[in-house]
Amino acid sequence: MISPAARDALQGWLDAQKALKGAADNTLEAYGRDVGGFLAFVTEHKGEAQGLSALARVGVADMRSWMAFTRGKDVGARSLARKLSAVKSFYRWLSEREGFDATAVLSARAPKFQRKLPRPLAPDAAQDLIETLEMQSENPWVAARDQAVVTLLYGCGLRISEALGLRADVLPMAEALRITGKGGKERIVPVIAPARAAVEQYVRLCPHDLTPDRPLFRGVRGGALSPRAVQKVTQAARTQLGLPASATPHAMRHSFATHLLNAGGDLRAIQELLGHASLSTTQAYTAVDSARLMDVYRNAHPKGR
Known part of the structure; x- marks a missing residue:
């Protein structure tokens, strides 16, 4: 008591x-x-x-x-x-x-633990996953919706809660979004053309009235789309492609950050795009990149074989 x-x-x-x-x-x-x-x-x-x-x-x-x-x-x-x-x-x-x-x-000391590294997809696997989502529903607007959500996760580095928290007042979608993330922290996220196009396709096909004060992404009955629905359709697509269980909606956010880093992106800029409060959280992606480079080295170097 x-x-x-x-x-x-x-x-x-x-x-x-x-x-x-x-x-x-x-x-x-x-x-x-x-x-x-x-x-x-x-x-x-x-x-x-x-x-x-x-x-x-x-x-x-x-x-x-x-x-x-x-x-x-x-x-x-x-x-x-x-x-x-x-x-x-x-x-x-x-x-x-x-x-x-x-x-x-x-002064109590926390036990040491191995921090889990993000598990991103390869660029071609991320693209294949997005394209395969279209095949998971016979209903064209549902297929377009699923593609639009996951394209935002990968194209903008959004958390699934952030994507599903968008209201229809963001339409027509501009080249940048104001996102409210964890702890109420706001950030501006650029929206790449493929992501805007995916959302526009969904909006054209959606049978529900997308009034500004309602959720942008809707379930079949018109209510707010649930994270579980996105997880299930992603699971079906990854099974079809033979991708590992780590290929989740959240992995698309990890992939966004890792692919930006691999392309020469600045760590501080990536921190801002992801909405991380601490740079140390973003630095996990440098460990992913280093691990990938070591795998390449071991596989390619004569003494590593």
């Missing part, structure tokens, strides 16, 4: 995350689960509900116990690092608000 004071503090922190940082609802839910789980552990670990003064006394040994307990529940290193990051953020906010030293919590 979490004490009322701790529960109120958690809610206050979540409200601050939304108001000051524009955290999305899904992010807030995850934060609530992670920090709520930590507070529940502290209560059980100490044998009683912990008020704010007790939370201020959480020490290094308590943090180690929580991390060991969490790992014992088959939580991976990456997930534990995410939970610890949320707990630290909560304690940073709480310590400033209540005036206590949170060094014991803030």
Whole structure:
């Protein structure tokens, strides 16, 4: 049982995350689960509900116990690092608000883990996937819709939530889009001619009234198109082409970034196009490029064979 004071503090922190940082609802839910789980552990670990003064006394040994307990529940290193990051953020906010030293919590070290590299498609595979989407539906407007969505993911580097979040007020589609990404961060994304053409084809065929205040991409019954529908049609297309399971809608965004980098794109510019808050996130694509070059080297060099 979490004490009322701790529960109120958690809610206050979540409200601050939304108001000051524009955290999305899904992010807030995850934060609530992670920090709520930590507070529940502290209560059980100490044998009683912990008020704010007790939370201020959480020490290094308590943090180690929580991390060991969490790992014992088959939580991976990456997930534990995410939970610890949320707990630290909560304690940073709480310590400033209540005036206590949170060094014991803030100094806890996250477990090391191997950061997953993006898994992009080769340029010809990305193009084949987009073209094959047209064959997945007998309904011409649905086929055009699916092609338009995935072309935006690949041509503009959009997240699927960003593409499906577009309203019809972007029509006619201009040469650039203003996208609101994670944390409410806005960015301007150029729209290449093939992407504009794909959207125009979909708009011509779409039987639904695309009023400016409604979603641009519609499901068969006229409601907002779901991410799951895009994932399913992409899965069917990749199966037809014999592409790996990593060929997902999100992989098209990875492909956009990797292909730009391979063509000599500036890392900072790619960061802006993708809407990454940190350059270190974008730098993962340099590791992908380096890994690809090493594969080429090993396959081509006489001693690598």
